[in-house]
Amino acid sequence: EDKVVQSPLSLVVHEGDTVTLNCSYEVTNFRSLLWYKQEKKAPTFLFMLTSSGIEKKSGRLSSILDKKELFSILNITATQTGDSAVYLCAVHSGNTPLVFGKGTRLSVIA
Amino acid sequence: SAVISQKPSRDICQRGTSLTIQCQVDSQVTMMFWYRQQPGQSLTLIATANQGSEATYESGFVIDKFPISRPNLTFSTLTVSNMSPEDSSIYLCSVSREGSTDTQYFGPGTRLTVL
Structure with a gap:
């Protein structure tokens, strides 16, 4: 059975800190890994990763994939209170639908 | 990305009734999906x-x-039919486009509470 595990489950940091969120997976026929930010109800797309070692970057957020070790990290630098959210990792494998992890709840305090 | 709307955004319903949730996209999409997110859980x-x-x-x-x-x-x-309190969840539609079918974009969600 395909599995996606995120860690930590929750994290509290101060504004300006840098955080690293982890996502490990066990799937057959890996296709892609996606990161989403969920603030209230709707997950907002952040990144899609398909190749190892190529960093995707958007402002203070960046992500990288390691297909050999089967994990991805999401980095957020100089965190702001607006970064407070649940960050979801999801993986596509073969012809199966997206499998989501349980998410990491990030709280950034002023 | 696509602009996705869902109606209603939230509702409180009685046990045994049914609710229909609508998902509208501003342009043609290849795939449409429906997810459920129960309290404290991830998307299914x-x-x-x-x-x-x-x-x-x-x-x-x-x-x-x-x-x-x-x-x-x-x-x-x-449609969520013959509802029970266990159906209380956020319901989300998502879409993907031809040529980029792995990337899914989500609607704003419908928060359903069943009493």
């Missing part, structure tokens, strides 16, 4: 809404409980 796929044919349901979800329609490439509905 209910079904893939197929245009012009029956939806494809995931294990644990059945058409009688969650009938789905997709009459065209921009619109779909999900």
Whole structure:
């Protein structure tokens, strides 16, 4: 059975800190890994990763994939209170639908 | 990305009733999906809404409980039938486009509370 595990489950940091969120997976026929930010109800797309070692970057957020070790990290630098959210990792494998992890709840305090 | 709207945004319903949730996209999309997110849990796929044919349901979800329609490439509905308190969840539709089918974009969600 395909599995996606995120860690930590929750994290509290101060504004300006840098955080690293982890996502490990066990799937057959890996296709892609996606990161989403969920603030209230709707997950907002952040990144899609398909190749190892190529960093995707958007402002203070960046992500990288390691297909050999089967994990991805999401980095957020100089965190702001607006970064407070649940960050979801999801993986596509073969012809199966997206499998989501349980998410990491990030709280950034002023 | 696509602009996706869902109606209603939230509802409180009585046990035994049914609710239909609508998902509208501003442009034609290849795939439309319906997810459920129970309190404190991650997203679980209910079904893939197929245009012009029956939806494809995931294990644990059945058409009688969650009938789905997709009459065209921009619109779909999900009905939650004969509701019980266990159906209290956020229901989300998502879409993907041809050429980028792995990337899914989500609608704003419907928060359902069943009393």
